[in-house]
Amino acid sequence: MAAYVAGRSAGAARWPTRQDASGSSLIGMDETVVRTDRLTKRYGERLAVDSVSLTVGRGEVYGFLGPNGAGKTTTLRMLLGLVRPTGGRASVLGAAPGSPAALARVGALVEGPGFYPYLSGRDNLRVLCRFRGLGNRAADAALDRVGLGRRGGDRFRSYSLGMKQRLGVAAALLGEPDLLVLDEPTNGLDPAGMADMRRLLVDLAAGGQTVLLSSHLLAEVQEICHRVGVIAGGRLVAQDTVADLRGAGSVLLRAYPLERALAVAVHVAGEDAVEVTDPGLRLDADAAQVPRLVRELVADGVEVLEVRPAERSLEEVFFRMTGPDPAPTTMEVQR
Amino acid sequence: MTALLRSTRAELLRIGRWPALWVLTGTWLTLNVLFVYVFDYVAYLTGDSTGPTSGVPTDELLAGVLPAAVPTSLVQGMPVFGGAILMILGALAAGSGYGWGTWKTTLTQGPGRAAAVGGVLLALAIVVAGVVLGTAVVDLGVSSVLAAVESQPVDLPPAGELAESVGAGLLVLGMWTTAGVLLGTLARSPALAVGLGLVWVLAVENLLRGVSGLLGGLAVLTDHLPGTAAGSLVGALTPGAQGDGGTPGVLTALPGPTALAAVAAYLVAFTAASLLLMRRRDLT
Numbered sequence: 001m002a003a004y005v006a007g008r009s010a011g012a013a014r015w016p017t018r019q020d021a022s023g024s025s026l027i028g029m030d031e032t033v034v035r036t037d038r039l040t041k042r043y044g045e046r047l048a049v050d051s052v053s054l055t056v057g058r059g060e061v062y063g064f065l066g067p068n069g070a071g072k073t074t075t076l077r078m079l080l081g082l083v084r085p086t087g088g089r090a091s092v093l094g095a096a097p098g099s100p101a102a103l104a105r106v107g108a109l110v111e112g113p114g115f116y117p118y119l120s121g122r123d124n125l126r127v128l129c130r131f132r133g134l135g136n137r138a139a140d141a142a143l144d145r146v147g148l149g150r151r152g153g154d155r156f157r158s159y160s161l162g163m164k165q166r167l168g169v170a171a172a173l174l175g176e177p178d179l180l181v182l183d184e185p186t187n188g189l190d191p192a193g194m195a196d197m198r199r200l201l202v203d204l205a206a207g208g209q210t211v212l213l214s215s216h217l218l219a220e221v222q223e224i225c226h227r228v229g230v231i232a233g234g235r236l237v238a239q240d241t242v243a244d245l246r247g248a249g250s251v252l253l254r255a256y257p258l259e260r261a262l263a264v265a266v267h268v269a270g271e272d273a274v275e276v277t278d279p280g281l282r283l284d285a286d287a288a289q290v291p292r293l294v295r296e297l298v299a300d301g302v303e304v305l306e307v308r309p310a311e312r313s314l315e316e317v318f319f320r321m322t323g324p325d326p327a328p329t330t331m332e333v334q335r
Numbered sequence: 336m337t338a339l340l341r342s343t344r345a346e347l348l349r350i351g352r353w354p355a356l357w358v359l360t361g362t363w364l365t366l367n368v369l370f371v372y373v374f375d376y377v378a379y380l381t382g383d384s385t386g387p388t389s390g391v392p393t394d395e396l397l398a399g400v401l402p403a404a405v406p407t408s409l410v411q412g413m414p415v416f417g418g419a420i421l422m423i424l425g426a427l428a429a430g431s432g433y434g435w436g437t438w439k440t441t442l443t444q445g446p447g448r449a450a451a452v453g454g455v456l457l458a459l460a461i462v463v464a465g466v467v468l469g470t471a472v473v474d475l476g477v478s479s480v481l482a483a484v485e486s487q488p489v490d491l492p493p494a495g496e497l498a499e500s501v502g503a504g505l506l507v508l509g510m511w512t513t514a515g516v517l518l519g520t521l522a523r524s525p526a527l528a529v530g531l532g533l534v535w536v537l538a539v540e541n542l543l544r545g546v547s548g549l550l551g552g553l554a555v556l557t558d559h560l561p562g563t564a565a566g567s568l569v570g571a572l573t574p575g576a577q578g579d580g581g582t583p584g585v586l587t588a589l590p591g592p593t594a595l596a597a598v599a600a601y602l603v604a605f606t607a608a609s610l611l612l613m614r615r616r617d618l619t
Contacts, residue, residue: 074619080443082618100338103445110443114436116349123352130345131444133337171440 342454425515
């Protein structure tokens with residue numbers, strides 16, 4: 001646990017902040033690395049991916065979010081040419097997805113590492129180096145980069161889940177690709193390993209490499225991704241910077257009785273800006289409105305228990321977008 | 336072309352270090368030495384006329400283990416036993432990649448589908464060549480030792496006959512290997528592919544030949560099945576090895592040239608079908 005905390009704090013200094021993320025210079029939208037246009041995959045009656053149009057800019061860490069079975073992995077497989085789309089178009093680094101020209105500049109880890117169990121980690125990477133026309137040194141460098149240098153001679157089948165995952169990332173790093181496509185790269189890693197992985201991804205982005213990352217770990221995505229795309233039921237339901245998705249500043253209010261507090265809050269912040277949440281009311285309002293809010297609440301005889309600035313976590317936003325039971329709106333509470 | 340060469344180098348590295356390769360090829364060489372040399376030589380020494388060598392004159396038994404007989408001894412076990420072993424290797428090489436996820440890893444390195452499958456096929460072709468040439472070397476070595484022990488002249492077989500035999504061995508084992516690759520690709524699993532392939536090689540073709548007389552025209556079909564064609568090709572080169580008391584699977588169902596054409600056609604067809612399947616398929 002100590003390693004986890006230490007890793008987080010050490011890495012945090014180098015991770016881009018939300019303010020960084022909103023800056024256009026970091027996102028570099030002038031050059032698009034991945035672009036899909038109504039990309040669709042249908043398996044019989046089932047629509048696995050439904051008209052997904054997303055863009056990933058050079059140097060970005062793009063988070064691809066969605067519940068299990070939402071279509072994340074199928075989309076990534078289409079971008080790598082492993083699965084043929086049934087509709088729409090896509091380009092990766094200016095070439096057709098899966099074409100040798102595109103894949104020569106892409107490193108990928110999709111749905112778990114796939115290696116020869118009887119070969120050592122190093123030999124597995126050497127096999128991949130031969131496919132890419134690289135020398136054996138590239139394998140050693142990639143092993144060192146993910147902290148597997150000393151275990152590189154052991155057979156893959158003897159690796160722990162976390163080591164297998166690291167080797168998968170090492171394979172994706174071979175040949176210094178311009179684009180890394182990583183599907184759940186922190187699967188199976190312990191907290192220290194996850195912190196290491198986050199640092200690695202941020203370093204890669206800082207070095208100009210683009211990372212397209214799918215993850216269930218929303219706190220992780222919130223910390224390291226510049227932009228995210230949220231997919232649910234095969235459809236891209238949102239694509240924005242993390243900051244914009246989480247929304248502007250908001251205020252959390254706990255007060256009693258709730259109905260009267262709600263009426264005052266709506267009066268102060270506006271009807272569409274108040275939401276009933278678990279701990280109390282959330283107002284889309286900035287800190288400057290707090291004194292007026294408190295004055296009016298007190299004047300109305302409402303007992304104010306707590307007023308504090310609050311930001312939505314990406315997790316809250318995610319569940320509102322993808323969950324079967326979105327949070328009730330102001331109107332529903334009033335009824 | 337570069338992609339194909341790179342794929343072949345990569346596949347050679349991983350197949351060469353695969354214990355399954357050495358277990359299978361070791362099994363084949365052991366069976367070959369046991370059935371061609373050890374059992375016949377023991378029967379010759381003891382004069383015991385029971386078992387598969389019953390009724391074979393002792394001078395014929397001795398002639399069969401001498402260097403001059405290598406063109407026959409090299410290929411007579413290939414239509415069934417050697418073929419089954421190489422079929423297993425082909426099925427494992429193509430089918431295991433689905434369970435291990437290595438096809439996915441390979442294809443995301445960017446060789447292209449055709450070059451990726453081509454690399455497997457070329458690497459296996461090199462293995463087949465190694466097996467056939469290795470068997471020839473082992474057979475020549477063992478038979479020369481036996482000739483020396485028995486104070487017989489070490490008469491090497493004519494180069495032409497040996498070359499014919501090596502060529503037939505390459506075709507027969509090559510055909511079964513590509514059959515294994517196709518089965519592994521179709522089944523997307525090594526276990527199902529190996530199981531189905533073995534049932535076919537060891538049982539189904541024999542059974543079909545057994546019932547071919549029941550239906551008019553069925554014999555034409557069964558005569559041209561892969562195992563029968565391979566057995567006929569070897570039968571054309573090894574007079575005396577076929578028939579009752581001969582090597583199982585060595586046949587005279589087809590004349591030599593027809594058998595040669597059929598085996599080559601199967602080899603091409605299995606290769607083409609594997610390539611076509613992999614080019615079109617989604618890797619999920």
